[in-house]
Amino acid sequence: MNSCLEIPSWIFPIEPYKGESLSHFLGRFRRANYASSSELGQKTGLGGVLARWEKFRFIPPPSQKQLEALAQVVQLEVEQLRLLLPPQGVAMKHEPIRVCTACYEEKPYHRLEWQFKDTRGCDRHQLRLLSECPSCGKRFKIPALWVEGHCHNCQTQFTGMKRYQKEM
Template sequence: MSEPDKNAPRLGYVEPLAHESISHYLGRLRRFKGNSLPSAYSLGQAAGIGTVTSRWEKLYFNPFPTAKELEAIARLINLDPSRFRDMLPHPEMTLQPRPIRLCGACYAEVPCHRIGWQYKDVAAVCPHHNLRLLERCPSCKTPFQIPALWTDG
């Protein structure tokens, strides 16, 4: 792991949403006005942890993020490390990174990807709305992209 760049920019603060996945959050952070982070790689490099953030955006956590990596990113984005950790899957739960799933009703209430939708233990039904989790657009039938690439709507 390389040392953080002392000249790295302090990024604008982006408030995490309740139950938001780290993938969705990192995408919102990169697109936030004034942050100008063209890729997941640039965030990790600015924090001095290399390119691991590109794996996190794709919901791949093998190896699982270390406390040192999470603290480096949290420090760069001015976020409490515990809030950043909350966006990760629970280590005891098995994550299913593909297909990307979502509950249309939850997304209509708060437009963000929730990490809980990707757990293998979660049946293909939203525990809150008791609706089937979607794996593709109901209109065009295209599978959902990784949450980091989602924009409003």
């Protein structure tokens, strides 16, 4: 990793949302700063590690040095980044990507807890999570790629999918 990172003064800092997944945050940050995943990986010195994190692959867990490098570029404190990661000992579900569209309708971002292996549904709305588009049946893309909050295949908006979520 590069210990002396040169960070452009034009970086647009993005504040993470409460409970947001690192994948979704990184996508929002990259779009706000017109940077690709590989450019952000290069700028942080983390390379392809960021692409793994966007897919909820945290084995091995991010090191302190890695988090410090990312924090420097995205202009956050390391502790803010830790909140975007699963708590120690919590297993993640890499696939499929899951969403509570009722939550998404209230505040459009991917919640980290939706990818916990033990999460069966949304405790707030008492609804099962969706893992595929009810219109076309395609699985959802990783949250880093969610630009407009819709199915990448048929463009059905997440906010219109709530009626397809079953009660828990």
